[in-house]
Amino acid sequence: MGVYKSLQFYLALLKTSIKASVSLRWNFIFEMFLMLFNNLIFFSMWWIFFLQFNDIAGWTFRDMAALMSIGTGAYGLRQICFGGVKSLARYIVSGGLDSFMTQPKNILIHIIGSKSLPNGWGQLLTSLLIVVLTGLTDLYTTSMIILGVICGCVVFASMAIISHSMAFWLGPVETLAQKYCDSLFLFALYPSNIYSDILRFMMFTVLPAGLISYLPVELVRKFSWLYLFGIVSGALFLGTISFAIFYLGLKRYESGNQVGIRA
Amino acid sequence: MTCAIRVEELSKRFDVRELSSGLVGTLKNLFWPNIQKVSAINNLSFEIKLGERIAFIGPNGAGKSTTIKMLTGILHPTSGGIEVLGFLPWKDRYKLGFSIGTVFGQRSQLWYHLPALDTFSLLAKIYELDSSYYQRRLNELIQLFELGPYLEKPVRQLSLGERMRCEIVASLLHKPKILFLDEPTIGLDVNAKLVIRNLLNKLSEEEGTTLFLTSHDMADVEQVADRVLILDKGSIVMDNSIRELKRKYIRRKIVTLVTDKEVLRLNIPGVNILESENYHFVCEIDLNIIPIEKVIQEALKEANLKDVTIEDPSMEEIIREIYGLSR
Amino acid sequence: MGFLAKYLAFFKMSILHHLRNYKLLIGLCIFQLTCLLIFAHIWKVAAARMGTIDLDPKLLLWYIALNEWILIAVPDIEIDMEYELKTGQLAYFLPRPISYLGSKLVEGVGALLLNMLVLGATAFLFVYFWTGALPLPPTSFIITVLMGILAGFLSLVFTMVVGISAFFVHEVEPWRWVWEKFLFVFGGLMLPLTIYPQWMQTIAHWTPFPAILGGRSGLIFNFELEAMLWILFSIMVWTSIGLIFLYTLYKRGLKMLNVEGG
Numbered sequence: 072m073g074v075y076k077s078l079q080f081y082l083a084l085l086k087t088s089i090k091a092s093v094s095l096r097w098n099f100i101f102e103m104f105l106m107l108f109n110n111l112i113f114f115s116m117w118w119i120f121f122l123q124f125n126d127i128a129g130w131t132f133r134d135m136a137a138l139m140s141i142g143t144g145a146y147g148l149r150q151i152c153f154g155g156v157k158s159l160a161r162y163i164v165s166g167g168l169d170s171f172m173t174q175p176k177n178i179l180i181h182i183i184g185s186k187s188l189p190n191g192w193g194q195l196l197t198s199l200l201i202v203v204l205t206g207l208t209d210l211y212t213t214s215m216i217i218l219g220v221i222c223g224c225v226v227f228a229s230m231a232i233i234s235h236s237m238a239f240w241l242g243p244v245e246t247l248a249q250k251y252c253d254s255l256f257l258f259a260l261y262p263s264n265i266y267s268d269i270l271r272f273m274m275f276t277v278l279p280a281g282l283i284s285y286l287p288v289e290l291v292r293k294f295s296w297l298y299l300f301g302i303v304s305g306a307l308f309l310g311t312i313s314f315a316i317f318y319l320g321l322k323r324y325e326s327g328n329q330v331g332i333r334a
Numbered sequence: 335m336t337c338a339i340r341v342e343e344l345s346k347r348f349d350v351r352e353l354s355s356g357l358v359g360t361l362k363n364l365f366w367p368n369i370q371k372v373s374a375i376n377n378l379s380f381e382i383k384l385g386e387r388i389a390f391i392g393p394n395g396a397g398k399s400t401t402i403k404m405l406t407g408i409l410h411p412t413s414g415g416i417e418v419l420g421f422l423p424w425k426d427r428y429k430l431g432f433s434i435g436t437v438f439g440q441r442s443q444l445w446y447h448l449p450a451l452d453t454f455s456l457l458a459k460i461y462e463l464d465s466s467y468y469q470r471r472l473n474e475l476i477q478l479f480e481l482g483p484y485l486e487k488p489v490r491q492l493s494l495g496e497r498m499r500c501e502i503v504a505s506l507l508h509k510p511k512i513l514f515l516d517e518p519t520i521g522l523d524v525n526a527k528l529v530i531r532n533l534l535n536k537l538s539e540e541e542g543t544t545l546f547l548t549s550h551d552m553a554d555v556e557q558v559a560d561r562v563l564i565l566d567k568g569s570i571v572m573d574n575s576i577r578e579l580k581r582k583y584i585r586r587k588i589v590t591l592v593t594d595k596e597v598l599r600l601n602i603p604g605v606n607i608l609e610s611e612n613y614h615f616v617c618e619i620d621l622n623i624i625p626i627e628k629v630i631q632e633a634l635k636e637a638n639l640k641d642v643t644i645e646d647p648s649m650e651e652i653i654r655e656i657y658g659l660s661r
Numbered sequence: 662m663g664f665l666a667k668y669l670a671f672f673k674m675s676i677l678h679h680l681r682n683y684k685l686l687i688g689l690c691i692f693q694l695t696c697l698l699i700f701a702h703i704w705k706v707a708a709a710r711m712g713t714i715d716l717d718p719k720l721l722l723w724y725i726a727l728n729e730w731i732l733i734a735v736p737d738i739e740i741d742m743e744y745e746l747k748t749g750q751l752a753y754f755l756p757r758p759i760s761y762l763g764s765k766l767v768e769g770v771g772a773l774l775l776n777m778l779v780l781g782a783t784a785f786l787f788v789y790f791w792t793g794a795l796p797l798p799p800t801s802f803i804i805t806v807l808m809g810i811l812a813g814f815l816s817l818v819f820t821m822v823v824g825i826s827a828f829f830v831h832e833v834e835p836w837r838w839v840w841e842k843f844l845f846v847f848g849g850l851m852l853p854l855t856i857y858p859q860w861m862q863t864i865a866h867w868t869p870f871p872a873i874l875g876g877r878s879g880l881i882f883n884f885e886l887e888a889m890l891w892i893l894f895s896i897m898v899w900t901s902i903g904l905i906f907l908y909t910l911y912k913r914g915l916k917m918l919n920v921e922g923g
Contacts, residue, residue: 112842175431
């Protein structure tokens with residue numbers, strides 16, 4: 072299916088999803104502000120930490136703020152634009168994929184774009200608020216943060232697709248996939264400049280929080296072509312792999328030999 | 335092309351993992367899983383012409399869902415030939431998607447918190463419908479299905495019957511050549527069921543849409559389908575028109591007599607008494623053994639008849655008999 | 662005795678059920694180990710600054726491990742409760758001669774104990790290997806661990822309070838996040854409450870959070886009989902409050918259901 076057509080379809084889908092998420096107006100507003108409140112409490116924990124320790128291996132409070140802004144922004148964008156990924160494992164196991172399969176559009180895009188979560192707007196708002204409150208408003212910093220948010224969103228979405236797609240081979244992994252995504256989000260909010268080699272390796276492979284926290288924040292501190300290349304190519308790479316893994320799993324689904332299939 | 339669906343020697347086998355209960359069983363499954371090969375579909379062959387109205391029925395586990403999944407391209411077969419509207423479903427699923435519609439009774443394609451109209455607009459994009467065509471088509475269907483008052487209400491506020499009508503409209507926007515319906519009237523009250531059946535019949539008459547329906551409700555089968563395929567244990571045990579089915583398989587009639595005698599005693603071979611009390615006499619007559627006139631004659635010897643009703647057994651009984659024959 | 666047998670059956674079922682879902686247990690262990698690895702590193706790096714506060718980084722790792730252990734072991738029972746309340750499955754429980762709340766509590770305890778066993782073993786091995794020594798003499802350490810089990814139960818009770826709110830709110834998840842974040846901050850997840858600004862310590866004092874996390878695991882810095890009894894008392898008081906609160910909300914919710922047919 073053509074890229075342009077896919078994009079058109081996705082935008083129509085996103086419009087409908089956002090409309091659905093806003094339809095329960097009070098719930099939308101409530102969730103948005105609750106998320107904001109939630110994040111600010113978490114942020115206060117770091118504030119206390121930095122009151123005691125001025126920096127962690129060179130990262131200051133300003134860097135921590137950039138980190139949180141990018142992390143929450145990226146996650147929020149994913150919740151808004153690709154919220155449907157949360158139900159992916161469940162659809163795979165319960166046969167919910169079927170109705171998507173009989174329609175002539177890209178199945179994965181259709182699924183991940185068919186839900187938009189209100190709390191995502193709360194996350195985006197947090198991101199914006201942190202930028203404003205901590206004075207990260209110069210052009211360079213803001214553009215690097217935006218880049219980090221977009222690429223981070225792609226990384227979050229890709230890892231969610233990959234972990235949920237494990238359902239094709241391992242059966243009901245919805246809770247596990249959810250915990251994995253939560254972990255990824257959590258670790259993207261912790262300073263990643265402190266790790267030793269093994270952990271650093273982990274942070275760029277099995278739990279690519281490094282792509283969301285380390286690289287973008289280092290980029291905010293100082294420009295580097297290498298880091299820029301790293302973030303963008305990392306995001307694109309993970310995005311491509313996630314689609315490949317999903318379609319590999321779909322082939323298995325079509326054979327009917329996955330766990331839990333019934334005649 | 336007059337052929338909608340062609341299936342030849344179609345087979346499907348699955349690998350199924352067996353589960354055991356209890357602590358020991360659970361641990362055993364973890365390390366030594368027991369995988370069995372199960373044959374879900376065995377050498378299925380049938381042909382369906384465009385415009386036909388097919389009921390695809392069978393007991394649970396017969397393989398109906400598996401067959402539909404293969405016809406719609408969701409599952410690929412283990413062996414055999416399958417062709418839907420000239421396409422190979424599992425290979426050309428995307429292209430086929432433009433020409434088929436699906437209504438799965440237990441799963442909704444309508445967005446729950448939004449009005450049905452929003453889902454329709456999205457579907458117009460999915461099926462790449464030209465906007466003037468979409469408007470015309472939508473108006474046609476709104477009139478046909480009488481959806482006027484429901485379009486702007488969020489789907490969650492609609493009754494099950496209203497929702498089902500919207501569901502069917504959603505599947506018809508792109509004017510599919512074949513409509514696959516899996517339990518479309520499940521959970522609906524009697525009136526709503528009647529409405530849906532009438533609409534499906536109207537659709538078939540006016541647009542020539544091929545209907546492929548599965549249902550456990552025999553009235554759905556009787557009132558909508560003109561041909562029945564009965565599946566049991568992965569094979570077709572019956573493929574006949576409804577009329578033929580009734581004619582061939584049922585050599586029985588149910589006779590109800592209202593007499594002036596409180597209890598009628600008729601002990602004739604070929605007559606199975608179902609009820610005999612309160613001036614009501616109901617029996618089942620085996621036409622292979624004795625003709626109806628003979629039974630009435632014998633009854634007249636015993637009492638005066640105030641009323642006589644002669645009925646065919648229900649589809650339920652016909653099907654039950656066929657299932658019984660196949661075992 | 663038939664009365665207890667019912668609940669014992671739920672308890673056993675819960676353990677068996679969670680054992681079958683071993684993939685989740687593995688995932689939780691991995692998650693816990695990753696958390697511990699990260700914190701171990703943060704503290705190693707921050708150790709250089711330890712002059713400003715009087716804390717040993719190795720002890721801090723034990724502190725965090727004892728916190729994380731409870732945090733991760735408590736099962737997501739509020740999700741099950743939300744599902745049962747919202748889909749009306751509660752209707753199956755009500756006519757039965759068994760308390761819904763009681764059965765859920767017992768189920769939760771089953772899952773909690775299983776998780777605590779597996780996660781506790783994993784965490785203990787990791788931290789012992791990393792730090793090289795126990796933080797306290799064996800008896801004191803065992804007592805601290807036992808307090809952890811009580812704290813886990815306390816956390817479970819309040820998690821159920823979050824679950825029961827499904828009667829009254831549209832979605833339970835946002836409330837879970839808020840509870841969690843407050844727990845992190847006022848429970849002193851990463852840093853002992855003793856180094857918080859005074860006003861925050863005062864606020865925390867009037868919440869159940871220290872009893873669940875930091876107040877309890879803080880015993881490894883200062884294991885004294887008085888401190889231990891105080892924590893024990895705290896846990897018991899908050900558990901009672903939690904149970905009463907839970908029961909009240911449940912009865913209120915049921916009334917709403919029966920009157921309005923939710």
